[in-house]
Amino acid sequence: MRKVLAHQLVWPTTALAVLLLVNVIATPTFFDIRMQDGHLYGSLIDILRNGAPVLLVALGMTLVIATRGIDLSVGAVAAISGAVACVYIAGSPEQGAASTAIVACSIALAVCVGLGLWNGFLVSVLGIQPIIATLVLMTAGRGLAMLVTDGQITTVNNDAFKRIGAGFVLTVPLSIVIALGVFCLAALVTRRTALGMLIESVGINPEASRLAGVRSRTIIWTVYVFGAFCAGVAGLMIASNTSAADANSAGLWIELDAILAVVIGGTSLAGGRFSLSGMLVGALFITTLATTIPTIGIPAETNYLFKAVVVIVVCLIQSPKARAALWVRRTAPLAGRATA
Amino acid sequence: MLKKTLIAVSAIPLTTLALTSCGSDSAAGGTDDDGTITMGFAQVGAESGWRTANTKSIQETAEAEGIDLKFSDAQQKQENQIKAIRSYIQQKVDIIAFSPVVETGWDTVLLEAKRAGIPVILTDRAVDSEDTSLYETFLGSDFVLEGEKAGEWLVENAAEADVDGDGDVNVVELQGTTGAAPAIDRKTGFESAIAADDSISIGASQTGDFTRDGGKKVMEAFLKSEDGIDVVFAHNDDMGLGAIEAIEAAGLTPGKDVKIITIDAVKDGMAALAEGKISFIVECNPLLGPQLMDLAKKVLAGEEVPERVVTEETTFTQEQAKEVLPERQY
Incomplete structure (x- = not known):
């Protein structure tokens, strides 16, 4: 029992389960899933579909945080990605063609990789603190996205592009298939090869790792590029979901949701260790929380408060110290009896 | 440094004096030496197509009327807007116009503008303040x-x-x-x-x-x-x-x-x-540009403006939409 309770996944999973339970109590049909126009339809499907961008961004963030870094620019990168893709499609002579969508997405992702290289350069080569280095792109990036869209909401009409965020493959939302695909690939590469351990060693001590023969600089650079790539894919999903690039609000605060997902999942912001499965639960938790608010009818005026309270509670039960304080008080008489 | 600050501080009441005392011939006091009006506009953001049309209308009208427009985008955040207004005050623009992101929390910064002698026009959204002397007029929809x-x-x-x-x-x-x-x-x-x-x-x-x-x-x-x-x-x-x-x-x-x-x-x-x-x-109706520039000129010329100016607006049913859609600008 103690072993189970000590596992890092227990508390986030419990929190997620409790949240789902609250939804079922408020809306008994919450778990209902039916077929609609040839695809699955239901609240849980919405959570998976809307959770895909957060999951992707959090995936990149997990690896960045594991190297003792942080990437605040992911929301802006997501906005740029959506903006570049939509502006390309809108300006193309064959707006509806699938090939247009493919070229648009490729250009957008290439731009994002470029932005990731920039972040990685600032952090690994120039040695600027990650929070400052990525803050540059966080603030400037949204302006860049607005420059691309000319400050307009660019609406596009392209079925292939629409499928990324709002489409389905074999009755399952395509977005979550993409997100889980990237997730599995990342898990495989980091956990089945030495890369995960190398990332962790860089997070613990970059200089010592370098002296031990680990190419710290390359590894740090790589995680920022990967983070920006993930954010770019997330940005395509967000834009595709409404078939429009909204430079101002696309991916707004997604970096904070992602950091929260990483932290809830048990990855330490101090770097040196990471949990991808924990992050997965954390990302689902954040999305479920967003769905819970309109489902159980929290008034608009208090929804931020509700969110804050839930997050604080989850963080508290995650903390061994806070838990110990609660635990000791509650179980003290029981423990006394056992020893007697 | 201290000297510079002192000069700057003492300059503020002077400009205020100049503005308030000018009255009818305030064309000189309300505008720069070269005679052009400088307007600082703090926009909410570009959160919707409506807002974009609003921005465009203001920018185009300003250009057409030869008004020097300093434009800022607050990305839906009040603190950004307050910062923008403060910078307009420091730049000593002739008039400030803005669409408040939210209704409350504007008294301090509006008072700063008032002390600097810069008139303020609210566009599109109102503020919730007891003191209506903090702004000249409110132009916008009801x-x-x-x-x-x-x-x-x-x-x-x-x-x-x-x-x-x-x-x-x-x-x-x-x-x-x-x-x-x-x-x-x-x-x-x-x-x-x-x-x-x-x-x-x-x-x-x-x-x-x-x-x-x-x-x-x-x-x-x-x-x-x-x-x-x-x-x-x-x-x-x-x-x-x-x-x-x-x-x-x-x-x-x-x-x-x-x-x-x-x-x-x-x-x-x-x-x-x-x-x-x-x-x-x-x-x-987002096309507030012409009415805004008109009001700005009147305010700077010392003319009386009504406290509330409502924009002209209508409603559309599906049939009416079919008729007007082809020539819809925004």
């Missing part, structure tokens, strides 16, 4: 009236809007940004208008932050948690457009299975209205 118009249409068409025929019209509301004047006022106006008919009730209400993405996500949740939704009332077109996508994904036909009422009448919204997906739109 959001309460817009909400009322939407509600009145629903009351008149209640029988038709009751799509499931159970005798009750169940409305879900997609609110704008929490705390923003249009969200508060449109809600108030709509509620007061539908009070005339007992069969109409609001079943659920949540903020969609005036964005398509927000409208879509909230509507997705409403479709599962609320039974028998007849009508969606969205505080702007974009949230309504997001709701259309959510309704279509649920296998329902917007305009037939669920009626949608929105406010704004931007081009994408009007197109959806003409297609029959939206049932009714109350216009909120």
Whole structure:
């Protein structure tokens, strides 16, 4: 029992389960899933579909945080990605063609990789603190996205592009298939090869790792590029979901949701260790929380408060110290009896 | 350094004096030496097509009238807007105009502008302040009236809007940004208008932050948690457009299975209205540029301006939308 309770996944999973339970109590049909126009339809499907961008961004963030870094620019990168893709499609002579969508997405992702290289350069080569280095792109990036869209909401009409965020493959939302695909690939590469351990060693001590023969600089650079790539894919999903690039609000605060997902999942912001499965639960938790608010009818005026309270509670039960304080008080008489 | 600050500080009351004492011949005091008017405009952001049209109208009119426009985008955040206004005060612009992101919390910065002798015009959104001397005039739509118009249409068409025929019209509301004047006022106006008919009730209400993405996500949740939704009332077109996508994904036909009422009448919204997906739109005219520049000139010339200037607005049904859509500018 103690072993189970000590596992890092227990508390986030419990929190997620409790949240789902609250939804079922408020809306008994919450778990209902039916077929609609040839695809699955239901609240849980919405959570998976809307959770895909957060999951992707959090995936990149997990690896960045594991190297003792942080990437605040992911929301802006997501906005740029959506903006570049939509502006390309809108300006193309064959707006509806699938090939247009493919070229648009490729250009957008290439731009994002470029932005990731920039972040990685600032952090690994120039040695600027990650929070400052990525803050540059966080603030400037949204302006860049607005420059691309000319400050307009660019609406596009392209079925292939629409499928990324709002489409389905074999009755399952395509977005979550993409997100889980990237997730599995990342898990495989980091956990089945030495890369995960190398990332962790860089997070613990970059200089010592370098002296031990680990190419710290390359590894740090790589995680920022990967983070920006993930954010770019997330940005395509967000834009595709409404078939429009909204430079101002696309991916707004997604970096904070992602950091929260990483932290809830048990990855330490101090770097040196990471949990991808924990992050997965954390990302689902954040999305479920967003769905819970309109489902159980929290008034608009208090929804931020509700969110804050839930997050604080989850963080508290995650903390061994806070838990110990609660635990000791509650179980003290029981423990006394056992020893007697 | 100290000397410079002292000079700067002492300069402020001087300019104030110059402005207040000028009266009729304030063309010299209210403008720069070269005679052009400098206006600092702090925009909310570019959160919707409406806002973009508003921005364009202001920028184009300023250029046409030879007014030097300093423009800033606050990305929906009050602190950014306050920063922008403070920088305009430091740059000693002739006049400041802005659309407040939220209603409260403006007294301090507006007082700073007043002390610096820079007149302020509010556009599009009002502020909630006891002291009306902090600004010259408020140019914009009457959001309460817009909400009322939407509600009145629903009351008149209640029988038709009751799509499931159970005798009750169940409305879900997609609110704008929490705390923003249009969200508060449109809600108030709509509620007061539908009070005339007992069969109409609001079943659920949540903020969609005036964005398509927000409208879509909230509507997705409403479709599962609320039974028998007849009508969606969205505080702007974009949230309504997001709701259309959510309704279509649920296998329902917007305009037939669920009626949608929105406010704004931007081009994408009007197109959806003409297609029959939206049932009714109350216009909120974004082309404030000409009226704003006109008011700015009057204020700087020392002329009396009314405390409240309402923009001219109408409403659109599906048939009217088909007629005006081809020549819709925004």
